[in-house]
Amino acid sequence: MSEQADRPVRRRFASGTTVDDLKAYMKPFAASLGYKFNTEEWFVDEVLASEIEILDATGDVYCPCRMRTGDPKEDASIVCPCIPFHNVQFAAMRKCWCGLFIRTDVEDGAELLGVIEEPERGVEVEVPVCRVSDMAPGSVRHAKVGKRDIALACTEDGFYALSSVCLHAFGPLSGGVLEGHEVVCPWHGWRYDVRTGTTDHPNADVKTYPVVVRDGCVMIVATA
Amino acid sequence: MTATLYALTTCPYCRMTKKYLDENDVEYDAIDVDLLEGDERAVVVADVKNLSGGTSFPVLVIGEEVIVGFNKAAMKERLGL
Numbered sequence: 001m002s003e004q005a006d007r008p009v010r011r012r013f014a015s016g017t018t019v020d021d022l023k024a025y026m027k028p029f030a031a032s033l034g035y036k037f038n039t040e041e042w043f044v045d046e047v048l049a050s051e052i053e054i055l056d057a058t059g060d061v062y063c064p065c066r067m068r069t070g071d072p073k074e075d076a077s078i079v080c081p082c083i084p085f086h087n088v089q090f091a092a093m094r095k096c097w098c099g100l101f102i103r104t105d106v107e108d109g110a111e112l113l114g115v116i117e118e119p120e121r122g123v124e125v126e127v128p129v130c131r132v133s134d135m136a137p138g139s140v141r142h143a144k145v146g147k148r149d150i151a152l153a154c155t156e157d158g159f160y161a162l163s164s165v166c167l168h169a170f171g172p173l174s175g176g177v178l179e180g181h182e183v184v185c186p187w188h189g190w191r192y193d194v195r196t197g198t199t200d201h202p203n204a205d206v207k208t209y210p211v212v213v214r215d216g217c218v219m220i221v222a223t224a
Numbered sequence: 225m226t227a228t229l230y231a232l233t234t235c236p237y238c239r240m241t242k243k244y245l246d247e248n249d250v251e252y253d254a255i256d257v258d259l260l261e262g263d264e265r266a267v268v269v270a271d272v273k274n275l276s277g278g279t280s281f282p283v284l285v286i287g288e289e290v291i292v293g294f295n296k297a298a299m300k301e302r303l304g305l
Contacts, residue, residue, distance in 0.1 A: 043236065050234040064234035067257055067269055067279040074279075097280065098237070114237065114294045 011059040019048040022061065026081055033083045034091075034128025034217045035101040038109035047100045051080055065098040088146040088224050091127040092119030103128075104215065119224040126212050126219040133216065135159075140183055142174035145222045150209060152218070153178050153194040159213060160194035161220045163206040167199075173206075227252040227303070230272050230283040234258060237294035238282040244296065248305050257281070 013021070023037070023044075030036060037044050050064035062068055063078040077085040083096055095102045095112045102109045119125060129143040135154040142164060143150040151164040151174035160181075164174040171187030178184075182191045192199045197208040210221040229245070231238035233256050245252055257268050269279060276283045276292045284291040284299065291298045299305070 046236050050236070054234055064232065065237060065281055067232060067272070067281065069269060069279055070266075098235075114240075114296065 009057075009059045011055070013055060013061070017052065017055060019045060019052060022048050022051060030081050030083065030101050031104070032131055032134060033081070033087070034104055034219070035081070035083060035096065036104050038095070038099055038102050038112075039107070040109050040113065043109075043113060044100060047098055063097060084144060087127050087129075087144070088125055088222060089119060091219075092123065092125045092224055104217065121224055123224045124221055125224050126221055128217050128219045130218050131216055132213060132218055135218075138178055140174055140176060140178050142172070143220060145209075145220050146224075148222065149174070150220060151176070151183060151194075152211070152220070153181075153183055155181055155194065159211040159218055161209040161211050162192060162194055162197045163208075165206065166190050166192070167204040167206060168201070228285045229254045230268070230275075230281060230285075231256055232258045232281045235281050240294045241282045241284065241299075244294075244299065248303070250303055250305075252284075 027037065047064060051061045054064060055061050061080045063080055063082060066078045068075045081096065081101060083090055083101065086097065090096050094106050099109065099113050102112055106112065127145050129145065129152060135141060137154050137156050140151050140153045143152045149164040150161050153160045155178065164172055166173050166185040166187065168185065168190045169187055171185045173183050173185055173192060175186045176183045181194055183194050184191050190199055190201065192206060197206040199205060212219045212221060227250060229241065229252050231242065231254055242254065255268060257265065257272065260268055272283050273279060275285060275290050280292055282294065286302045289302050291302065
């Protein structure tokens with residue numbers, strides 16, 4: 001590739017990486033995001049063979065259906081599996097852009113090959129963010145849903161999601177400590193109830209999001 | 225009216241689109257964007273962005289109409305197949 005001509009290609013994967021290596025690496029990654037490989041095996045093999053070509057030319061496994069632009073942020077968003085970058089759109093489409101991955105609850109991936117339909121704006125979408133087994137009770141983690149930064153709390157009685165941005169000084173609630181149903185902001189100790197987004201400071205509540213748990217998958221409900 | 229297909233050699237849907245157009249004897253100019261180099265590629269990528277609003281392929285341009293992705297129904301309609 002021309003943009004690489006005057007410098008050595010940096011590689012994120014070892015030389016000689018095969019389609020089977022990519023499968024082994026991507027399968028658990030996709031599973032943690034609520035996706036699996038398409039049930040059409042010929043298609044999976046074709047896409048991954050293309051990704052190996054791209055890997056050897058560029059050093060990373062970019063989506064074979066989209067073009068690198070040279071803008072680092074844009075290009076990072078098309079490294080396969082690119083699900084985290086497009087999770088609202090893909091959750092609505094029930095597949096990733098090219099259909100290499102489909103939602104775990106889709107039985108026949110053949111139906112999802114081809115046409116790309118963007119979700120309508122304002123539609124409610126259940127966006128998978130992690131597996132139940134990824135979180136221990138009493139812990140908080142960060143979840144990116146579209147452009148939203150969300151703190152996902154795993155309490156004794158279930159999962160709760162709220163905006164991760166503390167309204168005091170914009171500290172990251174997802175990096176805080178969970179005490180019962182209260183998350184404590186790591187910066188200055190503001191406390192939010194994860195069930196309601198309320199804090200004891202007047203008029204400084206944060207938005208909460210419904211959470212759905214199905215088939216071991218934790219999903220945050222957000223609008224497209 | 226000539227159709228123009230912007231495609232990537234690595235993209236399965238681009239290959240499916242080419243096959244579909246060939247099977248239906250549709251005349252089209254194919255531009256394999258990933259085979260272009262340097263400035264030429266930058267110009268074509270910018271064109272594709274303008275036409276389709278993104279850098280996803282294939283992009284099929286028929287007159288004023290732009291079809292993104294392998295969309296048999298849309299191609300049928302636009303090409304009168």
